[in-house]
Amino acid sequence: MNFGTTKVLRVRLATWNVNSLNARMPRVQEWLELADPDVLCMQETKMADEAFPGLAFEAMGYEWAHHGQGRWNGVAILSRVGLADPGNGFADGREDDPDARIVWATxxxxxxxxxxxxxxxxxxxxxxxxxxxxLGRLRAHLEANADAGGPVVVAGDFNVAPADNDVWDIAAFEGLTHVSDPERDAFGAVAEWGLVDVFRQRWPQDGLYTFWDYQAGRFHKRQGMRIDMVMASEPLAHRVTTALMDRNARKGEKPSDHAPVVVDFDWGEAARDG
Structure with missing residues (x-):
């Protein structure tokens, strides 16, 4: 991949809540070899920074940034198209977020x-x-950094189902989180800053989920939720060539309860246009 010519840089970006990298590391390595993403955003690594297996990912050709706090939360970015200016949290003028929930890199x-x-x-x-x-702080951070310009991707587990067809049965979620109006409004405010849900942009139909609870055989009953998303700014959102959810990654022995979302971009063009 050549950053110095007019060739289009084609980048495959994926997001995956791995639900404990310590428990899922062999599956993550196997999936990286199979799916061949250029950038992988991981959530719920559930490990401290000093425990992150960076050397193993470097051996696979990835640079990395990780923001962790031991047994809970934890987020990471792997990249083989460069990784610069890593940081975590929000630049919104408020106190630091007590949880390790967002990491940034170029x-x-x-x-x-x-x-x-x-x-x-x-x-x-x-x-x-x-x-x-x-979610309000995420919107404020995006606004505070708008002057930087350039394309942006926010990918991860949003824990919000934006529309009724993002859950298997909206009646089953009455009075529960993930579908309430305040959550959807807060998610909508983030999107209204200028981010596009690129998977839903290409696939508007029902029955497409990214999370299935381990209990009650939800996966085999196809009783899921679509809460993992790749949100891209203009003009990057219109340079998507492929978007899919890898349901097969939810199968097999000791899977995460989430499936990866994979998006192919004509990335270099958007970076120049941004």
Whole structure:
């Protein structure tokens, strides 16, 4: 891949909540070899920075940035198209986020975030209010850094189903998190900054999910939720050539309860135009 010519840089970006990298490392390595992404955003690594297996990923050709806190949360970016200016949290003038939920890096001229939005737990819970506020802080961070220009991707587990067809049965979620109006409004405010849900842009139909609870045989019953997303700014969103959800990665022995979302971009053109 040549950054110094007029050739289009084609980049495959994926996002995957791995639900413990320590437990899932062999599966992640196998999937990297199979899917061949140039950039991978991971969530719920559930490990401290000093435990992150960076050398193993470097041996596979990836640079990396990780923001972790031991047994909980944790986010990472792997890149083989360059990784510059890594950072974490929000530049919104407020106190640091107590959780390791977002990491940033510039990959091939595009500012990329791997984000793990709070779950919310239940309506009215303190964690629910933290979730709404967290999404507001993400919007504020994007606004604060708008002057930097250039294309942006925010990818990760948003813990929000933006529309009714993003869950298997909206009636089953009455009174629960992930589908409430305040959560959807907060997600919508992030999108309205100028981010496009590029998978849904290409695939509007029902029955396409990225998460299936381990309990009650949800995966085999196709009772899932679409809460993992790749959100891209203009003009990058219109340079998507392929977008898919790798349901096969949810199968097999000891899988994550999430499936990867994979998007192919004509990345270099967007980086120059941005």
């Amino acid at each position: 990959c091939g001229g595009v500012r990329v975030a791997s984000a793990y939005i709070p779950n919310g737990r239940e309506l009215g819970h303190d964690h629910y209010h933290y979730k709404i506020d967290w």
